[in-house]
Amino acid sequence: MSLHASTAAEIGRGLRAKKYSSVEVAKHFLGRIERANPGLNAFVTVTAERALADARRADERIARGHGGPLTGVPLAHKDIFCTAGILTSCGSRMLSNFVAPYDATVVERLDAAGMVLLGKTNMDEFAMGSSNETSYYGPVKNPWDTGKVPGGSSGGSAAAVASRIAPVATGTDTGGSIRQPGALTGLTGFKPTYGRVSRYGMIAFASSLDQAGVLAQSAEDAALVLGAMAGFDARDSTSVDAPVPDYAKGLERPVKGLRIGIIREFFGEGLDAGTGAAVRAAIDAFRKEGATVTELSLPNLPLSVPTYYVVAPAECSSNLSRYDGVRFGHRCKDPKDLLDLYRRSRGEGFGAEVKRRIMTGTYVLSAGYYDAYYLKAQKVRSLINADFRRAFGQVDVLMGPTAPTPAFAIGAKTDDPILMYLNDIYTIGANLAGLPAVSVPCGLVDGLPVGLQVIGPHFSEERLLATAHAWQCATDWHRRVPAAYA
């Protein structure tokens, strides 16, 4: 089997069995990036020298017998994670000159696990987008059809792993930004429980929703990487102080007896017929393996998107007020006074969608409108949370589609923000309630991948990973690679 057709876990096993060295593995992937990235635009920065240095260290560690399951395995980080001494752009002109002075905790932990940094991946600007078209560095192409979007906001990470120019990559998910691109590119996209992974050094978008996770080829890879990056961090005040289970060990838990709930509201108008059929067939396969399936109604869930488009812009308008052109980031030329400095630095530094969200947030938080918009949205958020809580009183996991359609054409939805926002109609609920959720590939519709979404109660990562793993033991959708990158 060729190196790039191997999962991260398989590469790790190959390294420990001395089938190849980490330096050989790094060179193989760097070569693939060099050939494929100009067509995909998945990477903002390729860190070739750093990768080789990391790989040499990993080889020494393995030679001493101190290698873990991820030691010497290459990865890519979404460009939202601070990497010391390396450009950390967040897909924005605002940070196109920002060299992070420190490592994010996620970066630090995966580095400590011995992973090899290939580079930083392209993304929607400040993680605001569902198609990777809002990036200052240009759109990312979907490896399954380069005329289509890879989804977003972690579109570069998704395209990199889907084209096997990186074995695995990190992502972040505020409203679906790991799961939706995972679905659109045929990957396992895992978003953990809010607070499970430290956000220290992860550039903030909407702080009550943001969470870091993984775009991987398999549930096993997601389990290994998540296990290495999760856990308490005193430097993140929302980090949860709870032990991290051995996710890889828990993968073999059987499906028999699993209580699955189908979310009725996820199969209504707007769902592409082929996608719906693939998702239903997958759920049916679980039933045949001994799971019980119940259809449930979560009546407030259809209000997820409007709730999100009050809460997320409100928090973003506050978080992004730090970009003022004074201490770091873009500064306009020849400001005539301080106000001019702020207005022009921000006006030039931010792209159209980021400005739209900052202004939406500014409006809903402004005097006289706070109660009507922000407070109202937080109350509806409570109702949505209560819907999930009731559902998890009856079932272990909820299932449905990840995205309403397969990947759409580049440019198809850029003129209509609402149409773009509706891509996240099935993913936003889990963010509002802080729940872990995973998208796993469950079929191809007209040659494009579609995803099955599995949502669980807080801290049910083990159960979700085992459910995804069971599906992948019985199917090979996750092994499909677009022909041009096989």
Next chain:
Amino acid sequence: MISVKFFPLFPSGALVTLTRRDVENIAHLARLEITEAELPVYVSSLSSILAFVEQLSGAATDDVVPMAHPLEGQVQRLREDAVTESDRREYYQRNAPAVEAGLYLVPKVIE
């Protein structure tokens, strides 16, 4: 002040339309320079976003406690008020657009 007009087009809610002036005000509050060409685009898209989120007004939330945080019962931790970081000002200031003698430079504020 920001003005908002309500048109009773939908029986379940109200349609919000922003004016040019509204968007200029919002942009000023957000310290964003918006060009002449961008203005009409934002007038239209911000209006449609506000109309879209209007559907929230139909939800019955009278006795509902607003949810500010996804994990119930989690409290913000406090730590000892002690110095835990070393002084790395010069290193951090490498990202600054203009510094002098360890200070960040901005245009003159007081004439």
